[in-house]
Amino acid sequence: xxxxxxxxxxxxxxxxxxxxxxxxxxxxxxxxxxxxxxxxxxxxxxxxxxxxxxxxxxxxxxxxxxxxxxxxxxxxxxxxxxxxxxxxxxxxxxxxxxxxxxxxxxxxxxxxxxxxxxxxxxxxxxxxxxxxxxxxxxxxxxxxxxxxxxxxxxxxxxxxxxxxxxxxxxxxxxxxxxxxxxxxxxxxxxxxxxxxxxxxxxxxxxxxxxxxxxxxxxxxxxxxxxxxxxxxxxxxxxxxxxxxxxxxxxxxxxxxxxxxxxxxxxxxxxxxxxxxxxxxxxxxxxxxxxxxxxxxxxxxxxxxxxxxxxxxxxxxxxxxxxxxxxxxxxxxxxxxxxxxxxxxxxxxxxxxxxxxxxxxxxxxxxxxxxxxxxxxxxxxxxxxxxxxxxxxxxxxxxxxxxxxxxxxxxxxxxxx
Amino acid sequence: xxxxxxxxxxxxxxxxxxxxxxxxxxxxxxxxxxxxxxxxxxxxxxxxxxxxxxxxxxxxxxxxxxxxxxxxxxxxxxxxxxxxxxxxxxxxxxxxxxxxxxxxxxxxxxxxxxxxxxxxxxxxxxxxxxxxxxxxxxxxxxxxxxxxxxxxxxxxxxxxxxxxxxxxxxxxxxxxxxxxxxxxxxxxxxxxxxxxxxxxxxxxxxxxxxxxxxxxxxxxxxxxxxxxxxxxxxxxxxxxxxxxxxxxxxxxxxxxxxxxxxxxxxx
Numbered sequence: 001x002x003x004x005x006x007x008x009x010x011x012x013x014x015x016x017x018x019x020x021x022x023x024x025x026x027x028x029x030x031x032x033x034x035x036x037x038x039x040x041x042x043x044x045x046x047x048x049x050x051x052x053x054x055x056x057x058x059x060x061x062x063x064x065x066x067x068x069x070x071x072x073x074x075x076x077x078x079x080x081x082x083x084x085x086x087x088x089x090x091x092x093x094x095x096x097x098x099x100x101x102x103x104x105x106x107x108x109x110x111x112x113x114x115x116x117x118x119x120x121x122x123x124x125x126x127x128x129x130x131x132x133x134x135x136x137x138x139x140x141x142x143x144x145x146x147x148x149x150x151x152x153x154x155x156x157x158x159x160x161x162x163x164x165x166x167x168x169x170x171x172x173x174x175x176x177x178x179x180x181x182x183x184x185x186x187x188x189x190x191x192x193x194x195x196x197x198x199x200x201x202x203x204x205x206x207x208x209x210x211x212x213x214x215x216x217x218x219x220x221x222x223x224x225x226x227x228x229x230x231x232x233x234x235x236x237x238x239x240x241x242x243x244x245x246x247x248x249x250x251x252x253x254x255x256x257x258x259x260x261x262x263x264x265x266x267x268x269x270x271x272x273x274x275x276x277x278x279x280x281x282x283x284x285x286x287x288x289x290x291x292x293x294x295x296x297x298x299x300x301x302x303x304x305x306x307x308x309x310x311x312x313x314x315x316x317x318x319x320x321x322x323x324x325x326x327x328x329x330x331x332x333x334x335x336x337x338x339x340x341x342x343x344x345x346x347x348x349x350x351x352x353x354x355x356x357x358x359x360x361x362x363x364x365x366x367x368x369x370x371x372x373x374x375x376x377x378x379x380x381x382x383x384x385x386x387x388x389x390x391x392x393x394x395x396x397x398x399x400x401x402x403x404x405x406x407x408x409x410x411x412x413x414x415x416x
Numbered sequence: 417x418x419x420x421x422x423x424x425x426x427x428x429x430x431x432x433x434x435x436x437x438x439x440x441x442x443x444x445x446x447x448x449x450x451x452x453x454x455x456x457x458x459x460x461x462x463x464x465x466x467x468x469x470x471x472x473x474x475x476x477x478x479x480x481x482x483x484x485x486x487x488x489x490x491x492x493x494x495x496x497x498x499x500x501x502x503x504x505x506x507x508x509x510x511x512x513x514x515x516x517x518x519x520x521x522x523x524x525x526x527x528x529x530x531x532x533x534x535x536x537x538x539x540x541x542x543x544x545x546x547x548x549x550x551x552x553x554x555x556x557x558x559x560x561x562x563x564x565x566x567x568x569x570x571x572x573x574x575x576x577x578x579x580x581x582x583x584x585x586x587x588x589x590x591x592x593x594x595x596x597x598x599x600x601x602x603x604x605x606x607x608x609x610x611x612x613x614x615x616x617x618x619x620x621x622x623x624x625x626x627x628x629x630x631x632x633x634x635x636x637x638x639x640x641x642x643x644x645x646x647x648x649x650x651x652x653x654x655x656x657x658x659x660x661x662x663x664x665x666x667x668x669x670x671x672x673x674x675x676x677x678x679x680x681x682x683x
Binding site for chain 1 (some may be wrong): 514
């Protein structure tokens, strides 16, 4: 391993002597890094930033119903709005009738209060027939649908009108904002995302723990057992590592399913009478995830163990320490950076899993990723999808920053 | 280590070997089955599932073609940008080096479902979804960190006096790079590129979001197949992919011998 000074000397030699001044050499380095930084900024950072914007963006109502959205800003939110708000709504609905932006606004309002989509469609259709209201717009609209006479209808419109909204982030945390702006928990039957996030972190934690318990002795075997055996073992670690995720996932389904290989074997051997439920549940998910993530635990630990000289253990033995004591007090602490990097990688990759849970998990084993994908693709609720993504990302970045500070970013990537 | 502990250690390792490789190997014979069920005993041998996978009218060959197009494009872009960045990062005294390194490997730690959905939102606005270019750009961004890491690891073992020698013999910077540095770090560059290719070749989440039906890649085809009903043709494809994996592993081991390094592990 190169020491810092050597590495610095070496690095400066990569740039030619004609640019010997440090500043110039640095500039060459910066220019070499710039293309990738620029590329990642455009293709990776910008989309993630856009996602964070989607999580609070709220332009739909303002775009489709600008007049009434402006009225809502001036209204206190108590009782019913003034006649001018009703008139603005009628004008806006006439102008937006049949346009796609009205559909987007109705979808947004429907999140705030169910039935809003139908209410807007119906009102927009009927209001076109009225040129001059006889008894004022408030009376006309309430005659079209009595819900326009309810304060809750207007409160929902007022909540959905500003250009930015906490709605999606609150929903992703199972919270609601009520009419007077205070935040409360969502009704019990609608609380699903905190549970899902908790389940996601729990599955990540259990998987990481299992990988550590299985991976640490395996890594130790790779450095301590005879060379021939260790290299066969290494091939067994690396083969699944390089094998396609989908190949491994389908293999586990074939092995574990009800009429699968393992159940067939167990039944024929008479160990079980009826086939066991081994997959499409939490058990199957853990098995597949541990299998997939184990190399991410083993490789960083192994790389640290390779650098630990056996003379430390010999020294502790010669000083009279029991092998177990020597292991715990001398060897184990030296492996901790590798253990930290392995646990971090395993946990981070695990909590982000989408493919494996969707294929080998049951309905109750779906993680936050499932909802992120579901709202992005199936129901086209980009705001909620983004908010869930932002919260999961925040959890991961917090962990990444903490562990990165403790053991160094380079160590996580395996390059020091 | 005492004897019983040693025996226990061996037994544990053997059990883990079965766990790690067993499922992958267990499905191989079923892909040669003459029957359609996914269990043992196999009634007879047949190549019918391979014929199905190789059928010109089937979905698998176009999917393979798409995977090769996207994988090659992403590999080329990621290798070029990643190698340049690794050369730049070789300076330890670069200001903000740790921050830059953190940014460069960030695509590895952000869950793919988040990157994929985020890219989908942005690409949908600028018309890059359902295009080869969009998928190649996305895969190149997520695969570039592998190149940066591999080449950086190679550069750490690089004997820089050789470059100084080239300069002292009058070589220009470009010539010194092309004739001295590049040939020596080439194994690292190639392994990095291979990682980027394998990443793209195995990636399904971004392919689901950013790619359209025209860009249906092999993993996406498999994902849909597994979700519907697994039949032995999926296992035939799996077996072929395991074969490809073994070829890749041998290639990487060859390249690794040149640099003595593997990603994720110290040299």
